[in-house]
Amino acid sequence: MMAKIYFHVDVNSAFLSWSALKKLREGETLDLRTVPSAVGGDEEKRHGVVLAKSGPAKKFGVRTGESLFSARLKCPELIVTPPDFDFYVQNSKALIAILRDYTPDVEQYSIDEAFLDMTGTEALFGPPLAVAHTIRNRVREELGFTVNIGVAPNRLLAKMASDFEKPDKVHTLFPAEVPEKMWPLPVGSLFGVGPSAVKRLNQCGMYTIGDLARAERKAIVGLFGTRGDTLWNYANGREADPVTKQTTRDNTYGNSVTLPEDLAKPEQADATLLALCDSVGRRLRTDGKTARVVTVQLVDNAFRRTSHQTTLPDPTNSTDRLYEVALQLMRQMWPARPVRLVGVSAEKTGTDNFEQLDLFTDTTRRQKQEKLDRTADALRRKFGGAAVTRAKLLTPETRAPAALSAAKERDKQKKK
Numbered sequence: 001m002m003a004k005i006y007f008h009v010d011v012n013s014a015f016l017s018w019s020a021l022k023k024l025r026e027g028e029t030l031d032l033r034t035v036p037s038a039v040g041g042d043e044e045k046r047h048g049v050v051l052a053k054s055g056p057a058k059k060f061g062v063r064t065g066e067s068l069f070s071a072r073l074k075c076p077e078l079i080v081t082p083p084d085f086d087f088y089v090q091n092s093k094a095l096i097a098i099l100r101d102y103t104p105d106v107e108q109y110s111i112d113e114a115f116l117d118m119t120g121t122e123a124l125f126g127p128p129l130a131v132a133h134t135i136r137n138r139v140r141e142e143l144g145f146t147v148n149i150g151v152a153p154n155r156l157l158a159k160m161a162s163d164f165e166k167p168d169k170v171h172t173l174f175p176a177e178v179p180e181k182m183w184p185l186p187v188g189s190l191f192g193v194g195p196s197a198v199k200r201l202n203q204c205g206m207y208t209i210g211d212l213a214r215a216e217r218k219a220i221v222g223l224f225g226t227r228g229d230t231l232w233n234y235a236n237g238r239e240a241d242p243v244t245k246q247t248t249r250d251n252t253y254g255n256s257v258t259l260p261e262d263l264a265k266p267e268q269a270d271a272t273l274l275a276l277c278d279s280v281g282r283r284l285r286t287d288g289k290t291a292r293v294v295t296v297q298l299v300d301n302a303f304r305r306t307s308h309q310t311t312l313p314d315p316t317n318s319t320d321r322l323y324e325v326a327l328q329l330m331r332q333m334w335p336a337r338p339v340r341l342v343g344v345s346a347e348k349t350g351t352d353n354f355e356q357l358d359l360f361t362d363t364t365r366r367q368k369q370e371k372l373d374r375t376a377d378a379l380r381r382k383f384g385g386a387a388v389t390r391a392k393l394l395t396p397e398t399r400a401p402a403a404l405s406a407a408k409e410r411d412k413q414k415k416k
Helices: 014-025 055-059 068-074 085-099 128-143 155-162 175-181 195-203 209-214 217-224 226-235 266-286 319-333 363-383 400-415
Strands: 006-011 037-040 050-053 079-081 106-110 113-117 147-152 170-172 253-263 290-300 305-316 339-350
Touching: 006 014, 006 085, 006 128, 006 155, 014 037, 014 050, 014 085, 037 055, 037 068, 050 068, 050 253, 085 106, 085 113, 085 128, 085 253, 085 266, 106 253, 113 155, 128 147, 128 170, 147 155, 155 170, 155 175, 195 217, 209 226, 217 226, 253 266, 253 290, 266 290, 266 319, 266 339, 290 319, 305 319, 305 339, 319 339
Parallel strands: 037 079, 147 170
Antiparallel strands: 006 113, 006 147, 037 050, 106 113, 253 339, 290 305, 290 339
16 A cells, blocks of 8 residues: 655745735835744734744744734834735745645645645655655745645644744654654644643643653543544544545635634634635625625634534625624634634625615615725725725724624614
8 A cells, every 4th residue: 555645835934924025026125034023913003913923023032912012012123014815815825836736635724834645646756855845945936935844644743744943944754753853842732732731731740742642542531532532643643634635616715814823712813804804805806706605614723623604695795794794603603722723715606796675774884885895905906905904904902892883883873
């Protein structure tokens, strides 16, 4: 039986790297990757958060998820740039296009990472390590950013390998290498082990992945139930889920993003959800499409995926409408464990722009929103994706529930 080979390709500091690349293409000479910098909200706002940081910023102690105000106290010269999700999506698509030159079995796990089933491709491209370096070099030379690539006999070990020394590296992690390369790592570095699990394992005297691997299997199951069996197998380098070929449906528009840090409350993901809906809405409007189904996907820190969807009474391409529906879905499905990935998709699309209005529909508000969307889209086409940014994305604190309540109250007053 042919030995399995998987790659895990992970963009190094994706948001920061892509933002730096965009500025260089726009004529700036300063590479944000070489100086203390971050992707986040307006640097003059006290409540914006750090979405991504450069290596030099990390040396000052700047952390993803902390407020920009706090980050600037640590590093007064910190350069802050706003996120541009449309540009991020463009680079993600360009990366996937390169990866598909080497295998049709590409599983895009998030906007900045993908698994490749490279089994049986050696006769075409050469030894796995050599082709991994070829892909790494192509990405750097053709796209202008760097990736880490993990090479292993399963997805778990490939993912672990890609997290080794960065940036712009290729690492292997085969079963014989697990004791030396993986077991000495802190147990919290294991794929699927979150902060609460780390605390429980530490309380039981397990501080490294090797400690967990050498523990009695029954003891770990006793601590975590059936999930404990999975973690014990992970610690021993065993993970058998196959990479499934991902197909793109022409009638679906979607984006997903791995969050800079795991989030415990849905309110913490509101700004990210809005940015995703804004990007999906723009793409729908650009193609003259509307969607009838909205789907939200979440992945928790144990890598369990859940999704909810709803069918709209009328098709839409409005950013506000997509966000309103997605927000409700996210609130309904938020898992008990912290979330690491959020995704939004608009499905069952068409060119039907007909909307059935009723006595309670605020047509004036709908028309104003449509005009606002069109104007914002035109400005972005002319001046770039960051020309118009929603205020919430400049200060992504957790104010969505109050904002929605206020909007509903205003609507009630208008209808009286």
